[in-house]
Each structure stands twice: as structure tokens, then as C-alpha cells.
Amino acid sequence: MSEPAPAAFPQNFTFRVDATDGTARTGAISMPRGVIRTPAFMPVGTAATVKAMYPGQVRDLGADVVLGNTYHLMLRPGPERMARLGGLHHFMNWPHPILTDSGGFQVMSLSALRKLDEQGVTFRSHVDGSTHHMSPERSIEIQGLLGSDIQMQLDECVRLPADHDTIEKAMRLSLRWAERCRVQFGEQPGKAMFGIVQGGDVPALRVESARALVDLDLKGYAIGGLAVGEPQDVMLAMIETVAPHLPQAKPRYLMGVGTPDDLMRSVARGIDMFDCVMPTRAGRHGLAYTRHGRINLRNARHGEDTRPLDEASSCPAARDYSRAYLHHLVRTDEILGMMLLTWNNLAYYQELMAGMRAAIAAGRLADFCDETRDAWAKAEAERNA
The missing domain is CATH 3.20.20.105 (Queuine tRNA-ribosyltransferase-like)
Structure with missing residues (x-):
């Protein structure tokens, strides 16, 4: 650099x-x-x-x-x-x-x-x-x-x-x-x-x-x-x-x-x-911020989940590793788990800011925020179904 x-x-x-x-x-x-x-x-x-x-x-x-x-x-x-x-x-x-x-x-x-x-x-x-x-x-x-x-x-x-x-x-x-x-x-x-x-x-x-x-x-x-x-x-x-x-x-x-x-x-x-410090601290404690809301990788439900955190993300940490693998890393306190989830979280925060900048320029910030919250709520409902 x-x-x-x-x-x-x-x-x-x-x-x-x-x-x-x-x-x-x-x-x-x-x-x-x-x-x-x-x-x-x-x-x-x-x-x-x-x-x-x-x-x-x-x-x-x-x-x-x-x-x-x-x-x-x-x-x-x-x-x-x-x-x-x-x-x-x-x-x-x-x-x-x-x-x-x-x-x-x-x-x-x-x-x-x-x-x-x-x-x-x-x-x-x-x-x-x-x-x-x-x-x-x-x-x-x-x-x-x-x-x-x-x-x-x-x-x-x-x-x-x-x-x-x-x-x-x-x-x-x-x-x-x-x-x-x-x-x-x-x-x-x-x-x-x-x-x-x-x-x-x-x-x-x-x-x-x-x-x-x-x-x-x-x-x-x-x-x-x-x-x-x-x-x-x-x-x-x-x-x-x-x-x-x-x-x-x-x-x-x-x-x-x-x-x-x-x-x-x-x-x-x-x-x-x-x-x-939230996105980095959360990453070190097994929490992921995504388009699908906040995901706690310590939960046993992720133990056999082969899906990535976000298949559409441009961040390799979100796209290229399964939730099952991330769950394993978190539960075994592996450093790689902290690294990948921190990477994912900071990527999501920057994507959120970029999305808001574009939405403001287009005069649709309120719609962008409503759509983002609706996506979180829908994903949370599916996880709890």
C-alpha cells in the first residue's frame, strides 16, 4: 500500500x-x-x-x-x-x-x-x-x-x-x-x-x-x-x-x-x-451482521447449515465459508473464526454505508431503510419458524 x-x-x-x-x-x-x-x-x-x-x-x-x-x-x-x-x-x-x-x-x-x-x-x-x-x-x-x-x-x-x-x-x-x-x-x-x-x-x-x-x-x-x-x-x-x-x-x-x-x-x-467497536467486537464473539440480520454462530442450529452467511456478498468471508464451518470455528475458539466474522461484519457495515449514500443521492433513503429492516425481519421470522 x-x-x-x-x-x-x-x-x-x-x-x-x-x-x-x-x-x-x-x-x-x-x-x-x-x-x-x-x-x-x-x-x-x-x-x-x-x-x-x-x-x-x-x-x-x-x-x-x-x-x-x-x-x-x-x-x-x-x-x-x-x-x-x-x-x-x-x-x-x-x-x-x-x-x-x-x-x-x-x-x-x-x-x-x-x-x-x-x-x-x-x-x-x-x-x-x-x-x-x-x-x-x-x-x-x-x-x-x-x-x-x-x-x-x-x-x-x-x-x-x-x-x-x-x-x-x-x-x-x-x-x-x-x-x-x-x-x-x-x-x-x-x-x-x-x-x-x-x-x-x-x-x-x-x-x-x-x-x-x-x-x-x-x-x-x-x-x-x-x-x-x-x-x-x-x-x-x-x-x-x-x-x-x-x-x-x-x-x-x-x-x-x-x-x-x-x-x-x-x-x-x-x-x-x-x-x-460493535462490528469488530461482535466478530470476535461469534456474531455476524448481514443482509439477513444478526446471526449468532454459537447457536447449535448452525452446526449442519451448509449455506454461507450471504451468497450474494462480495466479501469472501460472507460468501465462501459455510455457517457450519463458522459455527465450528467459533465453538472451538479458533482465531480464524474471529478473523472471518470481523471481515464479514466490517464488509456489511461498509456496504450499508455505501447503500445509504446511493439512496440519499437518489432521494430514496426512507425506502432503502424500510427495505433493509424488512429483510432483517423476514430472515428472523424464517429462523424462528
């Missing part, structure tokens, strides 16, 4: 909307390392790898961008070492765009003995117990050392449900940190920093957060603090609350979401970018 020629892509970060269908839109983010077709699903490469996949496979499935995580990479191998080794793109053999999460969510969810204050967060590593401090400035500095193309502000993410005062305090702290991140990021031609809208499930706080971030004139805006325990209808309501207050001419990123149905419903509400 070789680097694109420097003149192949724009030298500045740009976003365009090519077509709309209601509040849904399709377009492209362009930057020096490539073009990200939107709406886009970003496979999660937390520790400089999309688990159980080769980088070339991920690219061949249609992924234009992957996600790396500041928290994990600051612990191992370390940002300064990464910079000495040529940066994250070179390190993992992925010459295309990379978005890095700030690490805030992982600090809150994985670290032991963390202490949060105005200056940042001090935490103990889940790897070896060592103590670290991450300020907004250090988060951006680390992401710069990694060399990522899209960098996220440090924020405080609160698990839902939570009381109003806790949500408001975290939202206001995240806004102050966003301002500091913006100063630290400065002007980096061809790269972008995104702000993160917080506010839990409180509409007024979400609107206040969105408006304040828009005043910072950032390159893009994420909606954070969702998919952390709230029902789907609450998540969708928060998207509907926030989206009208974000600029039409800048990308919108829903962090940590989600299931195929979550993606369709969020795209319909104007979201452009997604990431989630």
Missing part, C-alpha cells in the same frame, strides 16, 4: 454536501491524505490496529478513514516514540486519513484512581498502574505527535443516567477544555480539530454546548456522551435537538454509535460520521 501522490488530494481540509434527502445528506470530506465519503463508518483501530484485520483488507472493504485512540497509544507505545517511528500512518501502514479520539472516554471508563479538576485528569494506567496526567493541551499535543488528520478535543463524558448538576458541570468543563484545545491546536493546514457537544439527555444543555462550540469556528462537530446507557429514542432525540444548531457546511460526527439500525436512523437525522 503506497502513499497517494501529494497532488492527488486538496492541501486543505474541506467538506461538501453533494445531495440531500430530507435532513440526510451525502458528500465528502477532503484532506491531503484522501477523501472521506459521507456518511462514513470509521472502523476502530484503537491501538494502531483494527483487530483481526490487515490494513489492506480494511481499505478494500471501502473504509476511507480509521480511528485511533489517544489514551491507548499514549500508554503503548507512547506518543514520543510514535513520532520517532514516523507517526501513526507509517507505523500501522495506513496512508489514508486517521481520526484520533481524545482519550477522555477511556480515561473515565478504564483508568483506576482518576482525579478530575480544571487542569485536566490524573489517572492510573489500566496496563501497569503508572500515573499520568492529561490536560487539554497534552491531549492535542499527543494527537499531533501521532500525526492524526482529525483530532478531537478533550472532554468529560458522563454515563447516563446522571443527575442534572453532574451533566451540567461536565458540559461546562468540556466547553472550557474545548477553548484550550483550540488554542493548542492553532492552525494546521490540511488537518482539523473537532469539538464535542455534551449535555447528556438535557436538551437545553445540549443546545448551549452546541452554540458555544460553533462560536469557536471549528472544522467539525461531534455529538458525544451518547451510546453510554441511554435508550435509542433518547439518543435520537438528542441528535434532533443538536443537529439544527450545527453548521450545515461542516461535518457532524456521532461518537461510539452503533448498530446498523442506529446508523440508518442517525443518517436520516443528518449525521455524517460514525465509529463503533
Whole structure:
């Protein structure tokens, strides 16, 4: 896999909307390392790898961008070492765009003995117990050392449900940190920093957060603090609350979401970018996402099923191996089973996104989503008959 020629892509970060269908839109983010077709699903490469996949496979499935995580990479191998080794793109053999999460969510969810204050967060590593401090400035500095193309502000993410005062305090702290991140990021031609809208499930706080971030004139805006325990209808309501207050001419990123149905419903509400560990994690645990719905290969019913997961798929993992064989691999904990199901799942997610982009361009997203859900329901009924 070789680097694109420097003149192949724009030298500045740009976003365009090519077509709309209601509040849904399709377009492209362009930057020096490539073009990200939107709406886009970003496979999660937390520790400089999309688990159980080769980088070339991920690219061949249609992924234009992957996600790396500041928290994990600051612990191992370390940002300064990464910079000495040529940066994250070179390190993992992925010459295309990379978005890095700030690490805030992982600090809150994985670290032991963390202490949060105005200056940042001090935490103990889940790897070896060592103590670290991450300020907004250090988060951006680390992401710069990694060399990522899209960098996220440090924020405080609160698990839902939570009381109003806790949500408001975290939202206001995240806004102050966003301002500091913006100063630290400065002007980096061809790269972008995104702000993160917080506010839990409180509409007024979400609107206040969105408006304040828009005043910072950032390159893009994420909606954070969702998919952390709230029902789907609450998540969708928060998207509907926030989206009208974000600029039409800048990308919108829903962090940590989600299931195929979550993606369709969020795209319909104007979201452009997604990431989630679900397809890779599910693949490692015997679950396949397909045009026929979600299939649990651990179930005994698949033990003598000679059909592939999807005979019409362009992905060899879905097309060329029987469900019986996949069942065997899963039940015997063979690594190949994890690899094949991860491959299948990421292929399905990219096919779903491509289908939505085409449907939006044709003005038939609602029909596409209805047809997709009907196919899932029909297949589920047949499995349960």
C-alpha cells in the first residue's frame, strides 16, 4: 500500500454536501491524505490496529478513514516514540486519513484512581498502574505527535443516567477544555480539530454546548456522551435537538454509535460520521451482521447449515465459508473464526454505508431503510419458524 501522490488530494481540509434527502445528506470530506465519503463508518483501530484485520483488507472493504485512540497509544507505545517511528500512518501502514479520539472516554471508563479538576485528569494506567496526567493541551499535543488528520478535543463524558448538576458541570468543563484545545491546536493546514457537544439527555444543555462550540469556528462537530446507557429514542432525540444548531457546511460526527439500525436512523437525522467497536467486537464473539440480520454462530442450529452467511456478498468471508464451518470455528475458539466474522461484519457495515449514500443521492433513503429492516425481519421470522 503506497502513499497517494501529494497532488492527488486538496492541501486543505474541506467538506461538501453533494445531495440531500430530507435532513440526510451525502458528500465528502477532503484532506491531503484522501477523501472521506459521507456518511462514513470509521472502523476502530484503537491501538494502531483494527483487530483481526490487515490494513489492506480494511481499505478494500471501502473504509476511507480509521480511528485511533489517544489514551491507548499514549500508554503503548507512547506518543514520543510514535513520532520517532514516523507517526501513526507509517507505523500501522495506513496512508489514508486517521481520526484520533481524545482519550477522555477511556480515561473515565478504564483508568483506576482518576482525579478530575480544571487542569485536566490524573489517572492510573489500566496496563501497569503508572500515573499520568492529561490536560487539554497534552491531549492535542499527543494527537499531533501521532500525526492524526482529525483530532478531537478533550472532554468529560458522563454515563447516563446522571443527575442534572453532574451533566451540567461536565458540559461546562468540556466547553472550557474545548477553548484550550483550540488554542493548542492553532492552525494546521490540511488537518482539523473537532469539538464535542455534551449535555447528556438535557436538551437545553445540549443546545448551549452546541452554540458555544460553533462560536469557536471549528472544522467539525461531534455529538458525544451518547451510546453510554441511554435508550435509542433518547439518543435520537438528542441528535434532533443538536443537529439544527450545527453548521450545515461542516461535518457532524456521532461518537461510539452503533448498530446498523442506529446508523440508518442517525443518517436520516443528518449525521455524517460514525465509529463503533460493535462490528469488530461482535466478530470476535461469534456474531455476524448481514443482509439477513444478526446471526449468532454459537447457536447449535448452525452446526449442519451448509449455506454461507450471504451468497450474494462480495466479501469472501460472507460468501465462501459455510455457517457450519463458522459455527465450528467459533465453538472451538479458533482465531480464524474471529478473523472471518470481523471481515464479514466490517464488509456489511461498509456496504450499508455505501447503500445509504446511493439512496440519499437518489432521494430514496426512507425506502432503502424500510427495505433493509424488512429483510432483517423476514430472515428472523424464517429462523424462528
